Amino acid sequence: MIEVRDLCRDFTVTRKTGRFRREKRTVRAVEGVSFDVAPGEAVGYVGPNGAGKSTTIKVLTGILVPTSGHVRVSGVDPSRSRRELARRIGVVFGQRSQLWWDLPLADSFDLLRAIYRVPREDHAKRLRECVDLLELGSFLDTPVRQLSLGQRMRGEVTAALLHGPELLVLDEPTIGLDLESKERLREFLAELNTRRGTTLLLTTHDLDDIERLCPRLVVIDRGTVLADGPLEALRAEVAPERVLVVDLEEPVDDLAGVPGVASATAELNGLRHRLVFRRADTTAARLIAAVAARAEVHDLVVEEPEIDDVVRRLYARR
């Protein structure tokens, strides 16, 4: 669905160096990025500010021409076949609108139907689905400029889907939304991906978006790919420690001697123990069995490193 090979994109920036002097400089925003996205995947494209995420997305959606490298999206070269690409993919930029500001939301949807020449029945069916699932009914007749950010974003996503694209590219789709709107949008996108098989590529700073939507992560920093793989594999690679927290029926002094435990701390006068262990050394099941052989367990939980922690460690690897 997406094929990116050795993508580079430069920008020329001018800097004032004296009263009348300006110096031209080339900034490489993306430097040799390669990755593939298969049909039906949901991939999170993450990185710190200025990493090159938006530049990559703009190249993939035909807004920017690559300086070098090979890019194909949905079978076409994005910068050469923008019209063809627009028919096949949907794009949502959290910071930019594709809706008509002064028109009621429903009129924007009508205009998009005409622009994309979508058959009336297909359009009506897709619109009905979005109106139901994203609960747009109460503000379809409201001019876009009067919508709240959450309402507008639901409108933007609908607008991007009315022509039935096989790929949806989203740049910061949940930015600025309140928790409820974020959750509603995530649920909708998850359904779109799992039920309809629509491929998703999204950039975000909100790692909950990734946790909820994207089994795979491509991490970029300073224009190059730092890591690419399933979230679970990256978690195991950079944050191999897990913590078993056990609550016991009777206090025990110390569980550090249990096989596989890297370090242990006791709390609540020996009633609660936090046992740090590594995936390479033992499994949660084996550890639980070993603890249960020494003391009566009342309750337990296995804590995994938070996704924020995983990504922070990936950035720190450079």
Ligand SMILES: Nc1ncnc2c1ncn2[C@@H]1O[C@H](COP(=O)(O)OP(=O)(O)OP(=O)(O)O)[C@@H](O)[C@H]1O
């Ligand atoms: N039009 C432009 N002209 C000059 N430099 C640019 C331009 N667009 C981006 N850059 C530079 O390219 C680099 C990557 O920017 P990009 O917007 O792709 O990062 P990003 O990962 O999307 O960041 P953020 O998370 O802050 O949105 C930055 O150093 C940025 O200053």
